[in-house]
Amino acid sequence: MKCLIVEDDPLLSSQLAEAMRDGGFASDIAADGTKGEFLGSTETYDLAILDLGLPGMPGIEVLTRWRDTGVTMPVLILTARGDWTDKVAGFRAGADDYAVKPFRLEEVVLRAQTLVRRAAGHAQAVIKAGPLQLDTQLGVITRNGLALKLTAFETRILSYLIHHQNRVVSRSELSDHLYDSAADRDFKSIEVVIGRLRRKIGEGLIETRRGEGYVLRGGA
Amino acid sequence: MLPRDSIRARLIGLAALLIGVALIAGYLVIASILEDFITGRFDAEAEAVADALIAGAAIDGDGRLIAGPEPADPRFQMPLSGWFWQLTQDGRVVAKSSSLFDNVLNPPEADFQGGRGLGPAAEPLRVTRHVFTLPDSTSTLAVTVTAPRAEIDTAMSRLRRPLGISLAVLGLVLALASLVQVAAGLRSLDRLGRDLRRIRAGQAEALPLPAVAELRPVAAEINALLEQNRAVLARSREHVGNLAHSLKTPLAALGNALPPDHPGHALITRMDRQIGWHLRRARSSAAPRLLGQFTPVAPVIGDILMVLRSPIRDSGLQVETQAETAPAFAGERQDLEEMIGNLVENAVKWASTCLRISARPKGGQLHILIEDDGPGMSDEDHALALTRGARLDETGPPGSGLGLAIVADLAALHGGKLTLDSSELGGLRAGLLLPGIVVAGS
Numbered sequence: 187m188k189c190l191i192v193e194d195d196p197l198l199s200s201q202l203a204e205a206m207r208d209g210g211f212a213s214d215i216a217a218d219g220t221k222g223e224f225l226g227s228t229e230t231y232d233l234a235i236l237d238l239g240l241p242g243m244p245g246i247e248v249l250t251r252w253r254d255t256g257v258t259m260p261v262l263i264l265t266a267r268g269d270w271t272d273k274v275a276g277f278r279a280g281a282d283d284y285a286v287k288p289f290r291l292e293e294v295v296l297r298a299q300t301l302v303r304r305a306a307g308h309a310q311a312v313i314k315a316g317p318l319q320l321d322t323q324l325g326v327i328t329r330n331g332l333a334l335k336l337t338a339f340e341t342r343i344l345s346y347l348i349h350h351q352n353r354v355v356s357r358s359e360l361s362d363h364l365y366d367s368a369a370d371r372d373f374k375s376i377e378v379v380i381g382r383l384r385r386k387i388g389e390g391l392i393e394t395r396r397g398e399g400y401v402l403r404g405g406a
Numbered sequence: 407m408l409p410r411d412s413i414r415a416r417l418i419g420l421a422a423l424l425i426g427v428a429l430i431a432g433y434l435v436i437a438s439i440l441e442d443f444i445t446g447r448f449d450a451e452a453e454a455v456a457d458a459l460i461a462g463a464a465i466d467g468d469g470r471l472i473a474g475p476e477p478a479d480p481r482f483q484m485p486l487s488g489w490f491w492q493l494t495q496d497g498r499v500v501a502k503s504s505s506l507f508d509n510v511l512n513p514p515e516a517d518f519q520g521g522r523g524l525g526p527a528a529e530p531l532r533v534t535r536h537v538f539t540l541p542d543s544t545s546t547l548a549v550t551v552t553a554p555r556a557e558i559d560t561a562m563s564r565l566r567r568p569l570g571i572s573l574a575v576l577g578l579v580l581a582l583a584s585l586v587q588v589a590a591g592l593r594s595l596d597r598l599g600r601d602l603r604r605i606r607a608g609q610a611e612a613l614p615l616p617a618v619a620e621l622r623p624v625a626a627e628i629n630a631l632l633e634q635n636r637a638v639l640a641r642s643r644e645h646v647g648n649l650a651h652s653l654k655t656p657l658a659a660l661g662n663a664l665p666p667d668h669p670g671h672a673l674i675t676r677m678d679r680q681i682g683w684h685l686r687r688a689r690s691s692a693a694p695r696l697l698g699q700f701t702p703v704a705p706v707i708g709d710i711l712m713v714l715r716s717p718i719r720d721s722g723l724q725v726e727t728q729a730e731t732a733p734a735f736a737g738e739r740q741d742l743e744e745m746i747g748n749l750v751e752n753a754v755k756w757a758s759t760c761l762r763i764s765a766r767p768k769g770g771q772l773h774i775l776i777e778d779d780g781p782g783m784s785d786e787d788h789a790l791a792l793t794r795g796a797r798l799d800e801t802g803p804p805g806s807g808l809g810l811a812i813v814a815d816l817a818a819l820h821g822g823k824l825t826l827d828s829s830e831l832g833g834l835r836a837g838l839l840l841p842g843i844v845v846a847g848s
Contacts, residue, residue: 270747
């Protein structure tokens with residue numbers, strides 16, 4: 187999962203990025219509205235965390251532009267004033283949830299996970315895919331009730347595939363949602379990790395479609 | 407009855423006074439011109455008689471005056487008719503009209519000054535008198551012709567009545583015209599007043615441009631003032647928002663940097679509440695004084711439910727709303743959002759299966775009820791909840807009762823109030839009684 191953090195306070199944004207990484211997200215940080223708007227409309231993210239009081243371009247305008255240009259990722263707004271006018275304005279512009287400053291990082295991460303899960307069409311906190319189960323709040327994947335031992339990167343790939351089970355996920359889509367913008371994208375390493383995952387979760391769950399991508403067979 | 411200090415009363419009074427003065431002056435001037443005219447006519451007749459008498463007069467060999475033929479006018483023969491003539495030589499009466507009978511016109515010379523004099527029966531006379539000499543004489547000759555003043559007065563009084571009546575009618579018409587004029591002139595002022603009342607009542611945001619040129623600058627000034635009022639408020643709100651942002655963002659970072667069990671968290675919560683309280687205070691204290699604000703209730707409820715849709719969906723709550731008959735809130739949208747938002751958020755937090763939001767008119771005011779089927783509160787807690795959080799230094803878990811205190815505070819600022827009791831649904835029933843407006847066409 188990859189998320190965009192648009193927040194002008196460097197300390198807060200790095201705290202957020204760290205907490206999100208622990209919650210299974212790679213993060214890009216934009217320190218002003220203009221850059222945030224650009225990143226959000228050109229890169230692919232599973233989620234954006236958007237501060238409303240931004241230099242460059244107000245958060246509401248950033249959000250409005252995203253929605254106008256068809257950016258559909260879930261957006262969590264951060265508001266300092268915390269009054270309902272801010273919240274209503276944010277939701278009208280297309281926000282999906284809000285957190286009022288000062289907030290607890292765990293709360294934001296929890297809300298972010300819920301948003302991503304809902305955006306993928308899963309109402310429950312636990313998503314099943316065949317013998318696999320992803321607890322989105324704990325970030326733990328189990329197979330037949332037993333926790334799998336996975337690296338952070340493996341967890342990221344597998345949870346994306348579980349979120350989007352039963353459909354073809356291309357390698358470029360996968361890389362878009364795995365790496366932050368600064369990282370080198372490497373399809374080879376994705377293939378390697380997929381291979382490792384197959385060994386850990388059992389053969390046959392992840393199919394490779396030549397020239398298309400991967401499908402996680404989650405059953406009906 | 408108009409008050410004495412009304413423009414209408416002043417204009418009408420002034421017009422009536424001026425019309426009255428003008429008409430009285432007009433009456434006097436016209437009457438005096440008419441009198442001069444009539445007197446002139448009598449004088450002309452007398453003058454003709456005097457001319458005839460002078461022309462007929464002659465001096466005989468002894469130097470005595472001999473009168474010519476008597477004037478033919480029969481009025482000079484009628485006894486004491488007031489129409490007299492008399493010829494004198496050096497003050498001695500030589501000849502006179504038969505109408506004088508055995509009297510003479512012998513008043514002191516002064517009495518004939520200005521054409522006035524008295525006849526034998528002391529009746530007022532109009533007198534024409536000429537002193538002349540004849541070529542063969544050295545004596546002073548005088549001719550006096552009189553006409554009765556009574557006849558002049560009769561002619562005048564016959565004219566005065568119709569003159570007075572027609573001027574009075576004219577005055578009445580002028581007074582009516584001025585009434586109509588004042589009413590027409592003030593109608594646009596009345597309209598301006600009505601428009602201003604609409605703004606105060608919150609039914610309009612600005613004055614429409616008046617049809618009369620004189621009032622346009624006034625309306626423009628008032629509109630500019632309203633606009634400035636709004637702009638100042640918007641600016642101060644922006645400042646408040648910026649201040650909140652610049653204080654709360656580092657506060658959030660600070661809180662996240664502290665270990666979870668650090669006592670500093672309590673301080674951060676306290677600072678956060680103090681900032682929030684003061685900002686809300688700064689924002690709201692100006693709001694009820696802002697003119698021309700009204701907010702329909704139903705869209706605000708819709709917006710709040712939109713913001714809270716995730717928790718509502720997650721807890722599987724049924725939400726029942728009813729706000730069709732509600733009057734609009736006579737205040738700003740932000741304040742209504744804040745009040746309904748806090749109460750509905752609270753209800754969503756406590757409700758187990760459903761909540762009900764209703765807004766309806768109550769005695770000219772707006773009555774909003776927010777009910778849930780949660781655990782509710784005891785009566786003591788109802789009272790306590792309204793006062794909790796009012797103290798700034800209170801450090802409880804976030805959200806405990808604070809929202810209710812904010813709502814109570816805001817409602818009081820608008821001259822309304824928040825009540826808490828038990829709902830028939832089983833949980834808490836929060837009631838908001840607020841100033842309302844029935845907005846035309848909504």
